[in-house]
Amino acid sequence: RTEVVLFHLAQLVASGQIPRLPIYVDSPMALSALAVYRKAIAAADPEIEPSVVAAHDVFDAGNVTEIRAVEDSIALADVHVPSIIVSASGMASGGRVVHHLERLLPDHRNSVLLVGFQAPGTRGRLLADGIDRVKILGRYLHVRAEVVDLGAFSVHAGRDELVAWLHTASAEPDVTYLVHGEPDASLGLADRIARSGWDAVIPRLGERVRLD
Structure with a gap:
């Protein structure tokens, strides 16, 4: 879903509905999948909409940084300006997103958008259901950030x-x-x-x- 999220973010930036904030894509696997989409667009794959093929880069409005190295992911903790972090979640059960959640959930100034299916019993489902305290990396944290479950982004067939x-x-x-x-x-x-x-x-x- 990273490519879908980036596409919509680029559209929102282009239309002026959101400011041109820095966007960090922090997931090597998601970046690899994104490269497949870009390759298909560059090759003018017939399954791709002509308007997408004709565009310069439908995933990047000029404000996207790709994060691959672990040390660069850790360094995001030192970013103290409004920004967007896109990270593969695995229902918030593992991976780099867990460290981001540990840092961001206790702060009411942050928003966490869940863009995939959250199975019962997972941390992502607990957050989607509005839990006020969640266990992350061995300790319980207060959930003060805004949490929004965007079910429309699910890739499961209806x-x-x-x-x-x-x-x-x-x-x-x-x-x-x-x-x-x-x-x-x-x-x-x-x-x-x-x-x-x-x-x-x-x-x-x-x-x-x-x-x-």
Whole structure:
């Protein structure tokens, strides 16, 4: 999602909706993925919108710094001007983002935007649910920063998208097993699939199914 976040930030800067703040992308893996997108754009991949291909750099309005080295990530703690840090979260359970959260969450002047699915039981989910104290690196911290859960940035397909994909099958499925998703969402999807005339099953935890 880093490329999506950077794209929208660049759009906001270009339209004057937010100031041209320094943006630090602190995730080597995300930067590697971003390079793939840039390569596809440079090659004018037919799946890329022509307006994106024609643009100079849709991910950078001239204020993005790529952070790769660990020491450069640590040095972000010494940045004392308004800025934006984009860091892969893993639901805030590990990686560099944990150190950023440790420093930023206790300060009411900061905002933390969660842009991906936050599974139950993860630190990211606790923050999304509005917890006021969270355990990070062995100690509990007060959450004074603003926390916003931007579910619209999830890369998971929605209910309608999944059902539409099922309809592309060359033959109707005998049974559809729903094995990934929260209980309420799984029940809703199962009902939606059933309305298409197909069987949908939500297996119990640990249940084994034989596929012939």
